[in-house]
Amino acid sequence: MVLNSDWTIIWCNKLAQQLVGLRWPQDERQRIDNLIRNPEFQTYIQQKQFEQPLELSSPVNEDLVLEYRMLQYGDDQHLLIVRDVTQLKLLEQVRKDFVANVSHELRTPLTVLQGYLEVMDADNLPNAAIWLKAHTVMLEQTKRMDALVQQLLTLSRIEAAAKVQFEDHIDVPAMLAMLEQESNTLNREKQHQISFSIEPGLLVSGIREELRSAFSNLITNAIKYTPNGGEIQVSWVRQHQKAVFSVSDNGEGIAPQHVKRLTERFYRVDQARARATGGTGLGLAIVKHVLQRHNSKLMIFSEPKKGSSFSFSLPAENLPKRKSIKAR
Template sequence: MRERSIGWPTFVALFAVLLLLGLIGWLFNAPLEMIGVGAAGLLFWHYQHMRRLSSYLWRDKRFSPPDGAGSWGVIYDGLYRLQQRNRRRRKDLAKLLKRFRQGAEALPDGAVVISADRTIVWSNQLAQRLLGLRWPEDAGQRIDNLIRHPDFVRYVSNAERSEVMVLPAPGEAMRMVEFRMMQYDNEQILLMVRDVTQWNRMEQMRRDFIANVSHELRTPLTVVQGYIEMLEDPQALPPEMWQKAHGMMLEQTRRMDSLVSQLITLSRIEAAERSDLDHEIDVPSLLNIISEEAKALGAEKAMQITLEVESGLNIKGDLMEMRSAFSNLIFNAVHYTQPEGEIDIRWYSQNGNACFLVSDNGDGIGAEHIQRLTERFYRVDRARSRKTGGSGLGLAIVKHALSHHSSKLKIQSSLTVGSTFSFVIPAELVVKK
């Protein structure tokens, strides 16, 4: 739109109209009266346009201003141009606000903007989920009225913004969240919220792992060290004790060797992003070998081990990992089943999948322990596990080995009834001959 303005031509035109009316009035001997009539008409015309402008500004919902001529046409055109400019600015601001909100929603952490008096100005959806905020109902509410934990109240009241605080999430005691405050501007504060539940759990597992490894190695090392110190003075050890000392040191050395071997196996499986699934595993032959080893292991208990295998049912996968999975489950059944107990081993196909199952009629496992059995070093009965030589790593190895083969360990157990451990290998890894 071409720029227009009220200048001298408008004034000259107005003066010419009044002069013309004066000349006409002079012809009729009434110049002042004609000029007065013209001025009154001009005032009425301006009044009409002013009324239309007032109505447009306060009551009219149209975007375009009224039509007008002369100087009022210039004013209306200027208003229309100003409206267009403001509309473009609003669109630009709306796009900028949309991009800001999209960026804030894409943040991996929750974000809450609070004012100096701790009222909530804005928050993204992740913060709303982590803190249980309702939006927009909680806009303008004090955040320390919604999150009433005493430590949090002290934290948001503290002028020091560099501190980090970890607290249970509101309404979810098992979920831990980390709070970090930073100055947003002179009047507002940005509160960042991060879910650190998994990090805390992994850190606790790391501490437990170090403590358990230290404990498991300290016991056999103490035994071996004690006998070695006795051997420094051969006269102090009677001949009949030599055989016992030799047997105990050998047993504890084997125990440490088994623990280290299982740690290496578990570390290797965990470190591998994926297993080589291109090799075919002859599972029936592998299970026959492991079952014979299990029979030899449980020979003193006079156990009845039954093996039911579907011939020709092979899978693609990592032989070492799957052997560890099969052997750990079967040997565990042997270790934790009472003398003259029964163990059933099955390998069969179902709906195109390959299924493995090992069940026993042992003491069983309490329901409160089942969810944690695959944690490293977790054992239901530490004394009994130490007696059987268990390290608490076997089921952790099974869990990770199966995860590399798109499978998951299932555990069913009842006290005094027995236990069943099973898993399913998906059809895409099954090879039938």
């Protein structure tokens, strides 16, 4: 908006009307500090120190954060530029929370390790039973920290790489065959029925390691969060022009209020239990990022007590020359 030297409004655009709640033309010639009735704003224009912008919540909507910048305009007029910085503020908050969370997550296992190490010094060696217990816990906690650091590195690698070359003809069926073997090892304790239904020759282009990490995270979660002896279905099928990956389980399911937050970093439905299973709460955040980079989106359907289904789709590659497809 353009303001006179006496702070009356000469002109404003549509967006200024929306953000600040001006009515036009009724508010023409009104003083701006009568309309933005905020002591901070009044001080701002009285002191005329306009090097720094001013941030305030919008007079029409508490949840909007607006940034006001005053510029000299001609000899005795001012241009007041109002910008909606709500998203920016939100991102800043997310980043702060993230750092706080990382520190907290790393400190917990460190505290445990330190606790054990402190009671064990050369003059005070514990007996075998205590030592065995301590050793088990310390090993667990070290693994946990290692997993955390690894996943954090994966996340930052995915975020940092701005432009990435997509690789063509990624043999997802072969990749899933490998993951099937790995999941059998993981499944030894839980004894689920896991069925893989994989369409041969269904290839995609993308970033190989990232896709593997997405598939693996979703399969691992189904195995981990389904009570022993459950049923898990993994499928990779063509639907029209799409290749669709899905993992369904008949586990405990997830309540709707959690579902929408699952892909946030460190978000776990049951903090204590997830920690006991060695979870970091970063897996689905990684999946979300990977899919974003592949212009895809994670779909989650879940019903408490019934089970969950995680799926996403990628553009199916048209089959390359016949002879290059391995028969399976």
